[in-house]
Amino acid sequence: MGKSAKALRTARSVASAAIVLVVGLVAGGGTAWATGTSTSSEASADPVVARGAWLATAADCIACHTAPSGGAPYAGGNAIHSPVGTIWSTNITPSRKDGIGNYTEAQFARALREGVRADGERLYPAMPYTSYTLLSDADVHALYRYFMSGVKPVDVPAPRTKLAFPFGVRGAMAGWDLLFNRSGRFVSDPHKSVEWNRGAYLVNALAHCSSCHTPRNVLFAEDVDRRFAGAHVDGWYAPPITADLRTGIGAWTTTQLVDYLQTGDVPHRALVAGPMADAIDHSFAKLDRADLSAIATYLLDGIPTPSASSAAQASGSAAAERDEATLRGVSRAAQPSGAQLYSGNCAACHQIDGNGTRDGDAPSLIAISDVQRDDPDNLIMAILHGVDREGARPRLMPAFANEMNDQEVATLVNYVRERFGTGTHATPVSSEAVHRLRSAAN
């Protein structure tokens, strides 16, 4: 199928998706979906600015617009690695010299929803304006007020994005936007509950989950037909979050999903790593449980609550404990076994039986999704690059890239999946798969 035919087919899908969203027009549209309050410690006395601060947290603007390792908030300089090159996030502080201090509200709204800068140039869709287009007028106004008066101006320019031809021609984005930006406000579904609609707004307009969790087509647009079906991003795997019982999160209870968004750690269900850990620490963990419940209600829509938890046994792996005993008093083999690599690298925190410490500070690996899943990438990435959790419960798993070679990591991954997962995996992980992920940015 030629590229233009494929694009047209996608455009038709886009149109049908738009119709789904448009079902049930709501008159007026100023209803404040997702009535969260700001949990920021610098909560403004001005309720509109406070609302804007909360919206910025829910939309996690800070994740992309702040340079890692101590960058000033919202001053840009975060490198986003795309298949077409490095895209640098911009300075969105109200600096008149280097930020958006000169933007009118109309220009701000246009950037946010249509991906067009004040000078008329197009933004790249690393900026998820295809999601933010759903934001209500009131919310865009609050965000504008927040960024103009609630954020400290930083007079330091962010690096300029320069992609190679033809991607460097920003004007070409006009065509892309025509095809792929649905460009319309969120419209609630009158057949669904208030909570469902609140969740829909949080997921689609603010948290922009589909930016990572939806696979993209050759033109780097979200494949609307496969919304939430999972995608690889920078070496990590954003897993399916459809309500499918087997491949998605349909088997999760609402409580599990809410707990996960709040802490990233649901024993024997899931343990977060990679960019989702940052999203939880900087965004989801700061929303209140009512909002997280709304998200869960929306994502788990229509699925009956499972009668019994489908999580695996709460006890650790007896087989792993037996493995440990076989290591003692035996000379080290030329090639280390999975058991030895687990014992030497992992067991001091995750314990011999893989079930972590009693207080959960070193978490259990038993039956968590990254261990169970056929796609091994998240487990490989966590071992190579570590996991750094901030927030209420700071915890850190160090990076082991320097401690083991590709074959050793592959051996360890296969051991962990076999001992601590409940499924069987047809294809063992190879050292080539590990090598490929070593240089993945994180």
Place this chain on the structure above:
Amino acid sequence: MSSEFDADVIVVGSGVCGSLVAHRLAKGGKHVILLEAGPRTPRWQIVEKFRNSANKGDPNGPYPDTRYAPKSTSAGYLTETGGTPNHPSYVRLVGGTTWHWAGAAYRFLPNDFRMKSLYGVSRDWPIEYDELEPWYGLAEHELGVSGPDDADQSATGRGGPFPPRSTPYPMKPAPFPYMHQRAADILTAGGYRVLNEPTARNSQPYDGRPACQGNNSCTPVCPVGALYNGSVHAYKAEQLGVQLLTESVVYRIETDSRGRIVAVRYKKPDGSDHRLTARIFVLAAYSIETPKLLLMSATSEFPNGLANRSDMVGRNLTCQPECHQGFLGKEALWPGRGPVHPQTFFVARDGEFRKHHSGAKHVVTNNAPNAIIAGNLLKQGVLGPNLDEMIRDQASRYIELSSQHEYPPDPNNRVTLSRTRKDALGLPTPEIHFNRDHPYFLAGAEATRKEYEKVAALFGATPYSPLHWVHPHTQGTTIMGADPRDSVVDGHGRTHDHPNLFIVGPSVMTTTGTVNPTLTASALALRTADTVLREL
């Protein structure tokens, strides 16, 4: 850097001091080669060897024991000719001996730098505390030290914070384990001053390393990397472009006729010979191998070895004689939970008494005593369920006291080259001559013995094992001083005799003080690195 040299700077030794220097020079944009005699060893291999070891109490146990770079405990390597076997403790691999330390990271007190002027003992340093203070702060940041910001660390009752600090500790101290909460109460009631020991151990995630998980095996190895060791900066330096050459045993430093250092020669395990040139050279091979290298580099111009017009190279071999004694108390205190040295106590760390006898740092150690207790019960023929019960009971009540003492530099205590013995590479092995007989120390040891009686009484404890001594923290063998006639390096670590040769590590320390040397040596090393940067 011109192609005239292989590097701007060559650093010999990838322990904490050498790696800090290499890293800081690379951050300053210099091209550095970091030479390490031993191998590059991943942590998991050391951990697995420890777990498979029958002798858990040997700090050197799980570390590489190679023919080409023997460690201090390698059979047949060190010979001792003095009245007191010194048994220095060091290993040779990337990261050096901080792989097996307990992490104590105290600053010296201002008075520690002026022992001669104030107390008529030992020597004065050529620098003061205030000059080193910013470097202490930098070292604490680089290593990741958790400590009490407001404490009076002189333990003289003067009120804290003391010594003065311009930066806070990077991390707060971890809370005391149960045993040390009880010990703090008991010792304080007895008139002692109790301190959270500042340690290079993460009490929270820091610098890509997790917080302490309480594995209690710090010596010999931390399984999770919460405890700092020199490989952190060796690998950081490598990330910045430093060439880390392992299994490279430097055996000769070459000079020109004017005394300018021009090259080092090193051997690989296969015996092959290699030569590298640089503008500036920094020795960081610890207190036995650094003087050994200088002595091996003798020429007709420098018949006593390099940097040795003073005849001080290898002399003034000091340490911090450390006594240990086990007691059995009445109360179940459960040693072995958490890190091995969370706490220290003092009568006083400084004061007029230092005119008359050594100061000492006292510790209620926190090592799990199960192996000691089990071994002794088995020797007594206890078996069966009774054995389990008694291990549990006695291990819970076991208290080990440990104290390290300052020791004055004595030129007769020294390391020289063996005239008869050579290692596998054909290099002369080190010969140690040590007598632990200085009256200043002996008086201090006697004072400690009396404190142990007092402390035992406070805990209602009786002696379980005899007092025994070890000699950690070898220092002084390339001593720092203002006078080139009786010292090897100046206040910046530059050798008096060779302007482009510097030395870092505890071998430069003028006095031992009562506290562990690593933080002071690290601060001095960072200061030396900046001196080197200014030269380039």
